[in-house]
Amino acid sequence: MRAVGLLCLLAACGPSSDSVPAPVPAPVPAPTPAPAPVPSAELCAPDVVFSPPSREVKTPAPSQVSPRLERTRKILERVVRDHGRDPKNPWAIGHAMLALGSDVALTNGIDATDWLFGEYARVRPVQGAAGLTFPARRGKIRIEPHTDLILKALTETGVSPDRPVEVDGKTYAVGDLYRGSLCRAWVDGPSVAFQSWNDTPWALQGLAAWAPAGLAWQADGGHAMTLDGFTHEVVVKLSEETAFMRDAMDAGTRVEKRRQGIFAYTCGGAHLLQGAAYAVARGFGRPEDRVALNKEVEVLFWRLELELGIYDQALQQAPQHRVVLLEQRMKFLGHFLETQHKLAATGLYVPNEVQRTALESALTELMATVEALEADHVFDNLDAVHRENEQTYLDFIGDAAHAIRGIRLATGEQGVAL
Numbered sequence: 253m254r255a256v257g258l259l260c261l262l263a264a265c266g267p268s269s270d271s272v273p274a275p276v277p278a279p280v281p282a283p284t285p286a287p288a289p290v291p292s293a294e295l296c297a298p299d300v301v302f303s304p305p306s307r308e309v310k311t312p313a314p315s316q317v318s319p320r321l322e323r324t325r326k327i328l329e330r331v332v333r334d335h336g337r338d339p340k341n342p343w344a345i346g347h348a349m350l351a352l353g354s355d356v357a358l359t360n361g362i363d364a365t366d367w368l369f370g371e372y373a374r375v376r377p378v379q380g381a382a383g384l385t386f387p388a389r390r391g392k393i394r395i396e397p398h399t400d401l402i403l404k405a406l407t408e409t410g411v412s413p414d415r416p417v418e419v420d421g422k423t424y425a426v427g428d429l430y431r432g433s434l435c436r437a438w439v440d441g442p443s444v445a446f447q448s449w450n451d452t453p454w455a456l457q458g459l460a461a462w463a464p465a466g467l468a469w470q471a472d473g474g475h476a477m478t479l480d481g482f483t484h485e486v487v488v489k490l491s492e493e494t495a496f497m498r499d500a501m502d503a504g505t506r507v508e509k510r511r512q513g514i515f516a517y518t519c520g521g522a523h524l525l526q527g528a529a530y531a532v533a534r535g536f537g538r539p540e541d542r543v544a545l546n547k548e549v550e551v552l553f554w555r556l557e558l559e560l561g562i563y564d565q566a567l568q569q570a571p572q573h574r575v576v577l578l579e580q581r582m583k584f585l586g587h588f589l590e591t592q593h594k595l596a597a598t599g600l601y602v603p604n605e606v607q608r609t610a611l612e613s614a615l616t617e618l619m620a621t622v623e624a625l626e627a628d629h630v631f632d633n634l635d636a637v638h639r640e641n642e643q644t645y646l647d648f649i650g651d652a653a654h655a656i657r658g659i660r661l662a663t664g665e666q667g668v669a670l
Contacts, residue, residue: 296434296435300463302462309667311596311597328656329352332347333348334634336649336653337357337359337364339362339367343396345367346368347653350409351652351653354409369384369418374386375422376432381431383431384432385432386429398450399455404458407462433455434471436471437482438473449517452489453486456531459482461534479531483528483532484537484541491544501554509559519583525548526591530598533595549601556588556613578624578628579647581617582622583651586658590661593658634648
């Protein structure tokens, strides 16, 4: 395993307009009407008997909590507390819940879950009942840039489907969000209900979290779906997107990052792997999906040295981009730890000695990266980062949250609800 390459870098740091009514045309014979399409609200089967997780599983390869690691976590928690609890930033709130708990209070003093539903959720009728949904955005406010990001955050942080929430002055349950999400979720070979395959993992993980065995439904447009089928399709897509990496591994060659395959996915595809793996761990998909995911574990370990080498070389060659490069380094390491310890906790693999060493190395690299950013006073000046580049600012919030989750999973302080 590679040495901690970043340590040597630390020494060098510093709407409808009115219209005129059209003339009324003379009546013409009406053609025989075609059968009216069944509204999507009548196609969906929202009466799910929820089956939430019943146990918590933890990594079989926990790391010790050192004073250095504890300091790293506190730095990251300060970032999330100071910038992730903004009532006007629902995307960030979802990440704050992941890092600090679903009951975290926002800067306005209101519980995060209550605020998200009361301020941003909308009613989505399903089969004569009520479902809920979160729009992708409202004006300039990003709410769910990835479909079901909030559902995933709620289910992962232990919120009950029976928890009451208020939307448009009426009381619903969080489970109504699940029903609304279920009705729009489908995959059909190369086609998906979402904007792209990149939007599937949050929905898959959120639906798998409370799904009973054999869950089947009919989604918008009459798409007959099962969660087994949904899971398998995502695993297949994941395998397709990492095939070039497996080829490089077998050939002993390296790859470049050119936004090809899995590199084009959010957070380097970590969420695609996490969503697929969680659904399989919950018992969905096909038997061969476990074998496919085990290969993905090997690919991600192989990526550790590859990606850190890319970032460290770029830091030396383009020091003017230091803040962004260090942030991207933190992104990869936090998601790496979160992903690998999730998969190990759910029994999708058991880390061998080489892999345990890699996990410890990744934790050390994460600490070094956070220390470099702290030494550069980046965390003290995130408001300035926000004014200069909003996406980088948002990355810091989200990636700090995932790094916190990764640390807690790595030390066994937290586990995975299964």
